[in-house]
Amino acid sequence: MTRHFDKSRLPSRYVSVGPERAPQRSYYYAMGIPEEDIAKPFVGLASAGNDSAPCNITLDMQADAARAGVIAGGGMPRRFNTITVTDGIAMGHQGMKSSLVSREVIADSVELSVRGHCYDALVTFAGCDKSLPGMMMAMLRLNVPSIFVYGGSILPGHFKGDDVTVIDVFEAVGKHAAGGCPLHELIALEKVACPGAGACGGQYTANTMACVGEAIGLSLPNSNMMPAPYPDRASLAVAAGEQVMALVERNLRPRDICTRAAFENAARVVAATGGSTNAALHLPAMASEVGIDFDLFDVAEVFKSTPYIADLKPGGRYVAKDMYEAGGVYMLMKTMLAEGLLDGNCITVTGKTLGENIDEVTWNPDQKVIRDARTPITPTGGVVGLRGTLAPDGAIVKVAGMKRLRFEGPARVFDCEEAAFEAVENREIAEGSVIVIRYEGPKGGPGMREMLATTAALYGQGMGEKVALITDGRFSGGTRGFCIGHVGPEAADGGPIALIEDGDTIRIDAVEGTIDLDVGEDILAERRTRWQARTNDYGSGALWRYAQNVGPAYKGAVTHPGARAERHVYADI
Ligand SMILES: CC(C)(O)[C@@H](O)C(=O)O
Numbered sequence: 001m002t003r004h005f006d007k008s009r010l011p012s013r014y015v016s017v018g019p020e021r022a023p024q025r026s027y028y029y030a031m032g033i034p035e036e037d038i039a040k041p042f043v044g045l046a047s048a049g050n051d052s053a054p055c056n057i058t059l060d061m062q063a064d065a066a067r068a069g070v071i072a073g074g075g076m077p078r079r080f081n082t083i084t085v086t087d088g089i090a091m092g093h094q095g096m097k098s099s100l101v102s103r104e105v106i107a108d109s110v111e112l113s114v115r116g117h118c119y120d121a122l123v124t125f126a127g128c129d130k131s132l133p134g135m136m137m138a139m140l141r142l143n144v145p146s147i148f149v150y151g152g153s154i155l156p157g158h159f160k161g162d163d164v165t166v167i168d169v170f171e172a173v174g175k176h177a178a179g180g181c182p183l184h185e186l187i188a189l190e191k192v193a194c195p196g197a198g199a200c201g202g203q204y205t206a207n208t209m210a211c212v213g214e215a216i217g218l219s220l221p222n223s224n225m226m227p228a229p230y231p232d233r234a235s236l237a238v239a240a241g242e243q244v245m246a247l248v249e250r251n252l253r254p255r256d257i258c259t260r261a262a263f264e265n266a267a268r269v270v271a272a273t274g275g276s277t278n279a280a281l282h283l284p285a286m287a288s289e290v291g292i293d294f295d296l297f298d299v300a301e302v303f304k305s306t307p308y309i310a311d312l313k314p315g316g317r318y319v320a321k322d323m324y325e326a327g328g329v330y331m332l333m334k335t336m337l338a339e340g341l342l343d344g345n346c347i348t349v350t351g352k353t354l355g356e357n358i359d360e361v362t363w364n365p366d367q368k369v370i371r372d373a374r375t376p377i378t379p380t381g382g383v384v385g386l387r388g389t390l391a392p393d394g395a396i397v398k399v400a401g402m403k404r405l406r407f408e409g410p411a412r413v414f415d416c417e418e419a420a421f422e423a424v425e426n427r428e429i430a431e432g433s434v435i436v437i438r439y440e441g442p443k444g445g446p447g448m449r450e451m452l453a454t455t456a457a458l459y460g461q462g463m464g465e466k467v468a469l470i471t472d473g474r475f476s477g478g479t480r481g482f483c484i485g486h487v488g489p490e491a492a493d494g495g496p497i498a499l500i501e502d503g504d505t506i507r508i509d510a511v512e513g514t515i516d517l518d519v520g521e522d523i524l525a526e527r528r529t530r531w532q533a534r535t536n537d538y539g540s541g542a543l544w545r546y547a548q549n550v551g552p553a554y555k556g557a558v559t560h561p562g563a564r565a566e567r568h569v570y571a572d573i
């Protein structure tokens with residue numbers, strides 16, 4: 001395809017046009033790039049590829065495949081890499097404090113690489129929880145024509161006749177501690193649960209954010225659900241590379257795509273799939289990059305009127321591969337649009353509207369993963385926002401697949417996850433208790449740890465539905481049970497969660513959307529006079545810096561003011 005691009009209006013003119021840029025061009029000649037290619041638009045291919053986990057190991061290959069598409073579309077591909085922190089490996093120890101912080105570092109590193117080298121467009125490749133929103137945040141921040149590519153999910157493992165994922169291993173740890181799973185069985189399971197490349201297989205955080213990528217319009221239709229090991233991922237990457245050049249020609253940018261209606265579409269798809277509570281953090285963070293106020297309460301408002309449709313783990317039965325075979329996110333959105341649950345007018349990276357993309361999909365009645373939106377699994381309630389005296393700044397709970405939606409019980413308070421985990425392992429938690437894990441918020445942790453090790457241990461012991469757990473930290477997309485996260489204001493900021501004492505009555509109602517601490521005002525006022533702010537152990541480095549800058553969870557736990565100063569938009573320089 002021959003396209004003509006006017007380089008004088010593209011950012012790359014700053015490094016490649018004019019006699020004063022001869023030194024910069026020398027570097028390009030050094031890399032074997034001929035003169036006519038230096039004259040083309042530069043396209044950053046941002047890969048989160050590395051050896052740290054199976055989610056990331058195919059990303060460089062996919063980014064490299066996209067080069068051919070960029071070249072065919074008339075551009076010059078420039079691959080670069082960023083870091084990741086893999087939750088599954090960081091889980092259950094201090095390493096998890098680096099996870100959410102990595103989202104900001106990923107966004108910042110992509111921003112700096114693109115700004116520094118003046119790339120005109122961007123295709124991003126991510127495979128793990130924080131790299132997905134991190135990449136999309138960078139795309140929105142930079143606002144150059146961009147496409148997001150998810151590296152794809154892992155295939156399910158097979159154990160004793162069932163499909164399994166890494167969550168089964170986390171839960172088996174709890175079962176083992178409770179005497180319900182012999183060590184040899186745990187070891188046999190750990191060896192087969194993750195059979196190759198790709199991100200964790202259920203509707204956990206990575207797959208949830210992959211669905212967001214398509215629903216919000218930043219990914220090509222039905223590209224993200226294809227499992228990572230499938231060879232066709234290479235052609236998807238080529239298509240993304242080629243399509244981004246069409247976006248450059250048309251000057252269609254992420255902020256044209258990610259309107260408020262697009263964010264609402266994305267939130268609906270999260271709830272309809274019983275997706276990860278982390279989406280209630282990442283969507284506000286992404287919206288802040290666009291200058292749209294779309295906080296936890298806006299997300300929760302959308303959740304309230306969204307039926308739970310896709311039968312996916314952890315609440316349901318199927319994994320991402322099944323979702324792909326059933327027709328993917330677009331099959332889900334087909335039935336949602338038909339029921340008026342989506343705004344079909346939002347523009348997407350195809351250059352067409354979401355509705356036009358959906359028109360190209362035929363409804364498949366012969367699959368079991370995605371229900372018709374008229375006959376959902378439950379009429380609402382994949383994920384529910386909460387607010388009340390215990391959480392004036394809100395909280396979030398995933399109720400997909402849960403039988404019990406109300407809980408009242410005495411508090412059992414812990415000031416860090418390790419202390420709570422130890423009590424769970426030692427079976428010291430009484431049935432009916434509300435476990436409180438605090439000082440784990442964005443600032444307090446710092447880093448708002450995800451607490452799958454503790455919640456899965458509870459579930460594995462059969463206590464998942466017999467206790468509730470509340471925290472100013474977060475949960476995995478794989479967490480099951482009555483687990484309420486993102487409680488705000490966080491304990492480090494002196495929120496009500498900091499004032500809870502053992503035995504206080506806590507009431508949670510996921511039908512009404514409330515979370516309350518049953519302690520009188522006067523008692524709380526007295527406790528506040530005794531309360532002392534706690535410091536965490538991080539006095540320097542990235543975690544310290546994050547704690548200094550981070551905002552509240554309900555606004556996405558971000559570290560900068562977001563898109564307010566429009567004149568700083570990179571693509572408009
Ligand atoms: C390890 C998991 C399952 O990936 C988790 O980090 C999540 O948030 O879903």
Ligand SMILES: [Mg+2]
Pocket residue numbers: 087129205450475476477
């Ligand atoms: Mg996670």
